[in-house]
Amino acid sequence: MKEIGHWINGKHVAGSSGRTADVWNPATGEVQAKVALASKAELDAAVADAAKAQPEWAATNPQRRARVMMKFVSLLQRDMDKLAEALSREHGKTIPDAKGDVQRGLEVVEFCIGAPHMLKGEFTDAAGPGIDMYSMRQPIGVAAGITPFNFPAMIPMWKMAPALACGNAFILKPSERDPSVPLMLAELMQEAGLPDGLLQVINGDKESVDAILDNEDIGAIGFVGSTPIAQYIYERGCANGKRVQCFGGAKNHMIIMPDADLDQAADALVGAGYGAAGERCMAISVAVPVGEETADRLIEKLVPKIEALKVGPYTSGDDVDYGPVVTPMAKENIQRLVQSGVDAGAELVVDGRDFSLQGYEDGFFVGPHLFDRVTPDMEIYQKEIFGPVLSCVRAGSYEEALKLAMDHEYGNGTAIFTRDGDAARDFAARVNVGMVGINVPIPVPLAYHTFGGWKKSVFGDLNQHGPDAFRFYTRTKTVTSRWPSGIKEGGEFTIPVME
Numbered sequence: 001m002k003e004i005g006h007w008i009n010g011k012h013v014a015g016s017s018g019r020t021a022d023v024w025n026p027a028t029g030e031v032q033a034k035v036a037l038a039s040k041a042e043l044d045a046a047v048a049d050a051a052k053a054q055p056e057w058a059a060t061n062p063q064r065r066a067r068v069m070m071k072f073v074s075l076l077q078r079d080m081d082k083l084a085e086a087l088s089r090e091h092g093k094t095i096p097d098a099k100g101d102v103q104r105g106l107e108v109v110e111f112c113i114g115a116p117h118m119l120k121g122e123f124t125d126a127a128g129p130g131i132d133m134y135s136m137r138q139p140i141g142v143a144a145g146i147t148p149f150n151f152p153a154m155i156p157m158w159k160m161a162p163a164l165a166c167g168n169a170f171i172l173k174p175s176e177r178d179p180s181v182p183l184m185l186a187e188l189m190q191e192a193g194l195p196d197g198l199l200q201v202i203n204g205d206k207e208s209v210d211a212i213l214d215n216e217d218i219g220a221i222g223f224v225g226s227t228p229i230a231q232y233i234y235e236r237g238c239a240n241g242k243r244v245q246c247f248g249g250a251k252n253h254m255i256i257m258p259d260a261d262l263d264q265a266a267d268a269l270v271g272a273g274y275g276a277a278g279e280r281c282m283a284i285s286v287a288v289p290v291g292e293e294t295a296d297r298l299i300e301k302l303v304p305k306i307e308a309l310k311v312g313p314y315t316s317g318d319d320v321d322y323g324p325v326v327t328p329m330a331k332e333n334i335q336r337l338v339q340s341g342v343d344a345g346a347e348l349v350v351d352g353r354d355f356s357l358q359g360y361e362d363g364f365f366v367g368p369h370l371f372d373r374v375t376p377d378m379e380i381y382q383k384e385i386f387g388p389v390l391s392c393v394r395a396g397s398y399e400e401a402l403k404l405a406m407d408h409e410y411g412n413g414t415a416i417f418t419r420d421g422d423a424a425r426d427f428a429a430r431v432n433v434g435m436v437g438i439n440v441p442i443p444v445p446l447a448y449h450t451f452g453g454w455k456k457s458v459f460g461d462l463n464q465h466g467p468d469a470f471r472f473y474t475r476t477k478t479v480t481s482r483w484p485s486g487i488k489e490g491g492e493f494t495i496p497v498m499e
């Protein structure tokens with residue numbers, strides 16, 4: 001059985017805790033590897049080495065650090081196929097989608113090539129007589145990132161690239177579900193010129209996460225994952241005096257106005273609802289058509305599109321719309337929630353419960369489901385399902401639709417489909433959700449903007465990537481400097497007196 005260890009001080013290192021977790025191939029259902037789960041002692045030793053390596057990196061000028069990022073981008077492009085294959089084999093998403101996962105991470109690395117500009121700081125000339133004032137952005141020291149299974153390339157890069165470009169050392173604790181790509185990223189960082197010890201990839205579970213939360217050398221922690229864990233990490237990390245930002249779960253609503261282009265809206269819903277088997281924090285999981293007629297027409301258009309979705313293994317190439325979900329536990333959880341929807345009286349208009357794929361009966365495939373007439377009291381509406389299940393909640397008016405999105409505890413993403421600029425502007429201005437799409441179903445901001453939700457989708461104040469990342473991974477130091485003017489006309493022999 002293949003064993004996956006850690007990346008410490010520029011080398012692959014086997015785990016020594018004796019604890020491991022299964023890494024499945026979700027398409028076949030086989031356990032393809034065992035990943036080491038680090039102990040507190042292993043985590044602490046890797047952090048101590050990172051702390052030793054960091055001061056020299058911080059003293060390296062930002063242009064040189066940026067050049068490592070530049071080289072890293074070209075290596076990602078060189079190895080794109082290899083990275084995508086490894087990613088799909090452990091995650092299950094299709095190869096084109098896996099390439100998108102790498103690409104959206106790469107774009108944040110590209111933004112980090114601008115680190116010298118982002119780190120310039122502020123300067124006030126002559127703030128007083130002989131006084132100048134300047135603010136510097138200095139690295140935190142050692143930062144850590146704890147990342148989820150669903151974007152095993154993109155989210156580690158969103159964390160590591162800005163942290164390293166700012167002059168920090170970085171401890172990455174990736175998801176134990178799909179640990180291979182983060183280790184490949186570490187190899188490429190080394191090839192790009194990153195000195196050893198600055199990027200440590202430590203595989204693990206709660207034990208290593210708790211060790212990160214309690215380690216005194218770690219000054220900042222970025223987390224992405226489910227909301228209960230996000231809240232736990234935020235509270236314990238903050239209680240230990242660290243800077244913490246945690247991004248949590250989602251239930252993204254798409255509002256379909258009566259004047260929308262319904263063919264366009266139905267296509268958008270199918271891609272955003274079922275792409276990556278719904279395992280995206282920006283997936284649309286709730287469709288809110290406004291008016292009964294809009295709802296009837298939308299359902300009529302959606303059903304044949306959903307029934308035509310091609311579900312299969314990544315090895316079938318471009319011919320597959322989405323793959324399996326990540327683990328047997330994820331599949332079971334989705335099945336349980338679907339059953340709860342049926343029991344609660346929602347109408348299951350596309351029923352994927354009997355889905356099975358010939359030759360892949362043991363894979364974690366889930367057929368597409370569409371529920372109509374879902375109501376806010378149902379568990380399928382309240383919980384994040386993280387599977388290929390779209391719920392339609394019919395709203396009587398625009399205000400009712402807006403209220404649904406606003407009253408939900410999550411506030412990651414949302415969208416409105418309409419031809420009415422006034423409705424679109426009103427929605428963007430009033431909705432209490434962090435990322436809004438107007439006729440765009442998955443409004444993931446590009447690398448030079450920032451990414452983050454509102455409400456229970458986030459704990460902390462700064463967003464991910466863009467300018468906020470440079471704020472999160474640095475501390476501000478402000479210097480007030482006074483250089484009194486000397487006596488330029490030679491010696492003064494009379495005792496100085498105040499006038």
Ligand code: NAD
Nearest residue numbers: 147148149174175205206209225226229247248249250281
């Ligand atoms: P998860 O919360 O199970 O795991 C995330 C990380 O936390 C992993 O590294 C895991 O090892 C660790 N972890 C798990 N249980 C822990 C515990 N009890 N104590 C300490 N650490 C623990 O999330 P997941 O299933 O890997 O990812 C899916 C979730 O991530 C979904 O809720 C999704 O919405 C969310 N997500 C959010 C965003 C965002 O930006 N808001 C982006 C991607 C995914």
